[in-house]
Amino acid sequence: MEKYRDGQRELHCVFVDLEKAYDRVPREELWYCMRKSGVAEKYVRVVQDMYERSRTVVRCAVGQTEEFNVEVGLHQGSALSPFLFAIVMDQLSEEVRQESPWTMMFADDIVICSESREQVEENLERWRFALERRGMKVSRSKTEYMCVNEREGSGTVRLQGEEVKKVQEFKYLGSTVQSNGECGKEVKTELCDKRVQMKPHCWEGHCDYSEAQYC
Incomplete structure (x- = not known):
């Protein structure tokens, strides 16, 4: 960003938020991504056994519900879940990056960057399509757009016709990113x-x- 600030050039960034990221990962998609990533079949079967017939309950102030099946999503609180989620996202990003090379990712935190508003909007739509085709969903309310060194009349970014919230700063991985590049x-x-x-x-x-x- 310092380079764009010093050169007085625009840089368009969309900070993508996934809605209930871990809870929406389809199990069949997980097995597919593990195999495509080169995970040995015996380990795929071990993970499948961990998820087979998984059940849970909901606790509340007056007690807890009866057990019910959980057929989608990763186990909450499991040390293995972040690794499994990373495998899924890595395979998904391989597909999207063929068209959208300028993307930063850490777990479910995704930043799409481009030198033009039109291009970053196209890349956002490409990510949305790839994610939702796999059962995951982009949060319309939490996804945000920021333009570094914005010129007058740079416009806004839209996702399926809905305007993405425009901000002047964003906290990404603990660091505050500002639209003035400072x-x-x-x-x-x-x-x-x-x-x-x-x-x-x-x-x-x-x-x-x-x-x-x-x-």
Whole structure:
């Protein structure tokens, strides 16, 4: 982003949010992606055994429900689930990246970038189609669009005719990304989070606290 800021060039970014990402992964899609990724068949069968006839209950203030079958999604709280989800997303992204190479991913956090608004809109639609074809869904309310170094009249991004929320900053993987390409807010946030105090000026056993700053 610093490169685009320094060159005064636009960079269009869409931060894609998946709706109930782990809960929507189809089991058959998981087996397919594991095999396509080269996972040995014996390990595929081990995971299948873990998911076969899986049942759960819902606990509430007045007790819990009767057991019911869970036929879609990954197990909540399992240490294996993030790895299985990564396998599914890796295979999906291989297909989409053939057309949309400029994409950043970490687990279910997806960022699509392009130098033009039209292109990033096309890439977003490509991701939506690929995800929903596999039973997953893009959250319309939480997916957001940001333009770095925006010129007047750059417009907005739409997803199936619905306008994507436009923001001036976005927190991605713990870091604040700003539309002006600056990182000052991120630096200040880091300092405040760590409660950094500027040292006072001291001489001959006396200290001047007038310029000392606290977050």
